[in-house]
Amino acid sequence: MRPAQIYTPFATRVRELRVETRDVKTLRLEFEDERVAATFAFEPGQFVELSVAGEGEATFCLASSPEETGYVECSVKRVGLVTEAIHRLDPDALVGLRGPYGNSFPLQRMEGRDLIFVAGGIGLAALRSLIKVVLAERGKFGSILILYGARSVEDLVYREELEQWRSLKGLKTVLTVDPGGEGAGWKGEVGFVPAVLERLKPGGKNSTVVTCGPPIMIRYVLATLDKMGFDPQEVITTLEMKMKCGLGHCGRCNVGPLYVCRDGPVFTYAQIREFVEQII
């Protein structure tokens, strides 16, 4: 079900606003119109435009699994006007939602392969949807490594899920925090994500890497993967750039001949190698 006009959002209501960290909250939204709720579908990797009355509209990846129906979740880091407004929303407040937009992770192509997820900070939100789908169909994939890092222990998001993933068999979850962010009693790794990745030396010919995080992290993760000899076709990332329309019209996420919103946000490293310096 599509709205009558491309920019008119669906009305959703805040069902939950979970505190993840000091500056990240996870927003659970339910569609007001039952017909929309019944037909709204997306793929892991896609994004939406969320809007708050009088505050504005901003871009967020869908962090819930497409198989969880009746609601969607986005994790929101407080950095600007709209995210600040979202953090202050009351239960049941109205939020506009346009989308889903963009392409998605190539799940089919990933089947039968060993998967390496490399995430930093709020970047895990973009991979959470995918990880959930992969874990729901665990048998279709080879070995799985999740490497997740944050500035400090307090900045790790999705604590419960991280614990759950750590307890699962046939899945390796490595957590790391930046030097100085460990605090007392920290049992995980200490070091920047690219450095830990290099230490772990994961993968082989049958591996696909999916990475998302702050630009500086993606930059060094890609460089590290290059150095480790990963095939750029099998290195997948999801990019962020300022977006307004989400439809490839407004021009701001244009880089090279690509529009991050329309041709991405999911790209293989091979696809963006030439332009990636202009984004991150």
Add this chain to the structure above:
Amino acid sequence: MKILERKALADFFNDWLAEGELIAPVEIEGRLYFRQLDEEKRLAQLVWPVGQPGAAAPSGERPKAAPADTLTVNSIKEFFFPRRQELYEQRPEGITSRVARDERQRLLLFARPCDTRGLTILDRVFLGQSEDQSYRRARQITTIIGLHCLKPDRHCFCTSLGGGPFDTEGMDLALTPLDGERFVARGISEKGKKLLSSLSGNQAGDGERKRLEQLRKAAEAAIRRRIEVPDQQAMAKRFDSPYWGEVSKTCLSCGICSYLCPTCHCFDIVDEGYLRVRCWDTCSSDTFTRMAAGQNPRKHKYTRYRQRIYHKFSYFKENFDTYSCVGCGRCTRHCPVKIDIAEIVNGIASTSARDPAGKAAGFAGAATTRPVRAGTKSTDNGAKR
């Protein structure tokens, strides 16, 4: 092909005004602008094309010298892609669409070939993937009567980009002024042909056809300016050139080039109270790509100017098989610091090429040895804002 008297056209325009709207060039402080004609002043505001090269305006009509033969300051794009457009209202209680749907039929008069061609370029963006319904609606309700150019000026370079002063692309009906009183009219689209058959006038004779051909040749010959766009590979090789720092040095990032451009389509979506509004934007602004957390992939002015040129002459070509430039010359004519797009594009080929192989190697080397972009440190006054 018909010969239409000015009087017959004026009658038709007047009839049209009874039911619909008229958009036409009007004179404001000595310059021409496309405006919707005022209900009361009606045709009195309309600036008729003068016609013959060098001919004076019909006496008694416009006492002061009006630039009837010049290009309007604004292009026709704002009547399809408005400067500001209310999208919807979002209140804490609910969301209501604000896109107007009951618009009256519009007649757009005397649109120049560069502008109508520009519209066909905008079509590729707004009517392609994810069709913009309000743009589609504006296209549907508008009939375009084009006007050929007899006196292109020194900034015009449409003939280098597939257009021409007698081009008809994007027009419904095309007019060529023979003198102050008569026009040669040709129906271009089905809509235009139907319209022409309803207008009274004689069929054009051999003399008039010959005259038309003479005028066309003279107009084309009057365009001295050329633009030569390097091929895509040559463009790619100059991406990291210090050239971009040099040519954008004086740019004020004011955005007038984007706003007056018939093909620039970038926009912003902003809140005005509870209204969500779409308004024009420009890639020359440093807020265009600056994200909430502060990082900006195009924080240097030269990267933004370069984006404008590459978007028009490389990326758009790759995506839509045409340049997003029609050679109207408005950006040059109105630039406060006289940045000349044709000169800049023509200069690309003679700057030294850098093989993008270095970039293709990805971050393996780049993470530690970022290419130094000479000429940017001293010239970039936008970076530290």
